[in-house]
Amino acid sequence: MSGARRFVPFASPDIGEEEIAEVVDSLRSGWITTGPKTRQFESDFAVRMGNAQSIAVNSATAGLHLALEAIGIGPGDEVITTTHTFTATAEVACYLGADPILVDIELDTSCIDPAAIDRAISPRTRAVLPVHYGGRSCEMDRICDIAGRHGLRIVEDAAHAFPTTYKGKLIGTLSSDATVFSFYATKTIATGEGGMIVTADEQIARQARLMRLHGIDRDAFDRYTSTKPSWYYQVIAPGFKYNMTDLAASLGIHQLRKAERFQLRRQEIADRYNEELHELSLVLPPQPLRGDRHAWHLYVVRLSDDAPLHRDELIRRMAESGIGCSVHYIPLHRHPYWRDRYSLRPEHFPNSELLYQRGVSLPIYSRMTDDDQTRVIDALRALLH
Numbered sequence: 001m002s003g004a005r006r007f008v009p010f011a012s013p014d015i016g017e018e019e020i021a022e023v024v025d026s027l028r029s030g031w032i033t034t035g036p037k038t039r040q041f042e043s044d045f046a047v048r049m050g051n052a053q054s055i056a057v058n059s060a061t062a063g064l065h066l067a068l069e070a071i072g073i074g075p076g077d078e079v080i081t082t083t084h085t086f087t088a089t090a091e092v093a094c095y096l097g098a099d100p101i102l103v104d105i106e107l108d109t110s111c112i113d114p115a116a117i118d119r120a121i122s123p124r125t126r127a128v129l130p131v132h133y134g135g136r137s138c139e140m141d142r143i144c145d146i147a148g149r150h151g152l153r154i155v156e157d158a159a160h161a162f163p164t165t166y167k168g169k170l171i172g173t174l175s176s177d178a179t180v181f182s183f184y185a186t187k188t189i190a191t192g193e194g195g196m197i198v199t200a201d202e203q204i205a206r207q208a209r210l211m212r213l214h215g216i217d218r219d220a221f222d223r224y225t226s227t228k229p230s231w232y233y234q235v236i237a238p239g240f241k242y243n244m245t246d247l248a249a250s251l252g253i254h255q256l257r258k259a260e261r262f263q264l265r266r267q268e269i270a271d272r273y274n275e276e277l278h279e280l281s282l283v284l285p286p287q288p289l290r291g292d293r294h295a296w297h298l299y300v301v302r303l304s305d306d307a308p309l310h311r312d313e314l315i316r317r318m319a320e321s322g323i324g325c326s327v328h329y330i331p332l333h334r335h336p337y338w339r340d341r342y343s344l345r346p347e348h349f350p351n352s353e354l355l356y357q358r359g360v361s362l363p364i365y366s367r368m369t370d371d372d373q374t375r376v377i378d379a380l381r382a383l384l385h
Contacts, residue, residue: 008375010324011186014262014366015251022250034219037246041253042196048163048256049172049198053205056249057212060159060182060195061088062242064129065095067155067178067197070207073098073126080120081129081157082112083331083344084352089131089157090332101125102332102342104349109286110134110300113351114142121146127153132161132171134328135188135266135295136288140166140174153177159195160297162188163259168291172198178208183248186365188262188295189255191248215239262366266296269364269373273299276377280384281307283358296364298328303358307384311358314383321379326361 026037038056046054057063073079075097081089083102090100103116110133117128128147130138138156147154156171158164159182164171172179178201183194197208213219215237218230244252255262274284283302288294303311315325331352333344346353363376 005322005375008323008363008368008372009365010326010361010363012365012367013185013190014255014258015190016254016258018254018257019251022253023247026246026250032247033245034213034243035246037249037253038244041244041249041256044253044256045196045198048259049170052173052198052200053202055197055199055205055208055212056244056252057195057197057208057242058244058248059088059193059242060157060180060184061092062212062240063180063195063197063208064088064155064157065092065240066208066211066242067180067199067204068092068096068098068127068129069211070204071127071153071155071177076124077126078122078124079127079129080117080125082131082133082352083333083338083349084110084112084133084329084355085131085157085332086159086329087332087335087338089129090338093129098126099124099342100129102338102344102349105133105351105355106139107351107354109136109139110355111136111138112143114139114146117143118146121150121152125150125152127155127177129155129157131157131159132164134285134298134300135160135164136286137161137164137166137171137292140176144175155180158182159184159187161295163263163293164288164295165293167289177201178204183252183255186297188266188297189252189259191244191251191255194244194248194252210237211239212242213239214241263293263295265366265368266364267294269368270294270296270299272373273301273362273364273377277301277380280380282380282384299362299364300328300355300359301362302355303360307358309383311360314360317383318376318379321375323376323379324363327356327359328361329356331356 077098079093154176156179178199183191281304
């Protein structure tokens with residue numbers, strides 16, 4: 001429509017000429033599935049993680065599944081996680097015949113409540129799956145203490161959390177058994193679809209590598225690039241099809257190099273929101289611990305008691321102003337499958353309910369211009385005056 005203002009999306013990937021050229025190089029090379037670019041991306045990521053083992057996969061969902069399988073989760077086991085997450089976090093336990101046990105969040109972090117973890121532990125509990133919500137770290141010392149006292153494993157869902165820190169340490173370098181990152185299109189670094197498992201445990205890494213490609217005992221890259229006859233392989237486990245392609249890794253190589261710049265821009269946007277929205281009828285997002293880094297994958301505000309309109313109305317009116325907002329998340333206890341399978345009720349999760357009922361995710365992405373953000377702020381002021 002002539003004269004229409006550009007729509008400000010909720011999120012947008014930040015893809016440059018370097019990524020495009022790397023993808024073109026892969027296309028011209030003839031190697032577009034798992035190969036040299038995937039290995040380079042894994043190696044580069046491992047360096048960022050203090051040389052921990054890094055295993056590239058085609059999604060964070062795949063990574064969580066492989067990590068839980070590698071630590072031995074199976075039928076009858078329980079894995080404690082939060083209701084305030086995307087369904088993938090819980091469903092991976094079901095893939096293995098285990099039960100996800102859903103608990104509430106803390107309002108002052110928006111992350112899983114360690115006290116609720118402690119209360120939910122049963123004789124069947126085998127692992128805890130904390131979610132670093134929005135890019136802020138969970139209270140990992142408390143979670144690790146609980147897990148240690150009860151002999152539980154920890155797999156971190158860090159889909160939102162690159163490059164988040166906790167008490168000065170990068171998420172992915174803590175004492176957990178494994179950490180899983182997402183590179184989905186909206187994430188802080190993006191490969192379209194993709195993820196990375198990070199672990200200091202050689203056995204977990206070995207099992208994840210084996211199971212990500214059909215349980216075959218040799219990488220496809222090794223078999224097809226060997227200068228000697230190498231057609232022979234053995235299937236030694238009933239694995240999955242979870243490998244990352246070189247086309248995706250081509251994006252990841254350069255996105256990783258830009259990660260610090262991306263985070264700094266997201267921090268600038270979050271800082272401005274913090275400064276200019278604090279007098280409105282909003283509760284601003286939880287801030288990181290002093291000295292720590294928030295990835296700011298999401299910027300989620302919560303409508304106050306005195307807000308002049310409901311969450312859904314706010315999102316609708318923002319869209320009419322040409323601004324995309326979202327909700328993170330519709331909690332799992334509100335979805336028919338989880339609600340009915342585990343007899344879950346909203347009153348079991350009061351903090352998640354409050355964040356769901358009143359939460360709005362505002363646009364935040366590294367390509368966002370100052371003018372884009374001014375439009376968001378001005379629209380909110382007009383609606384919440």
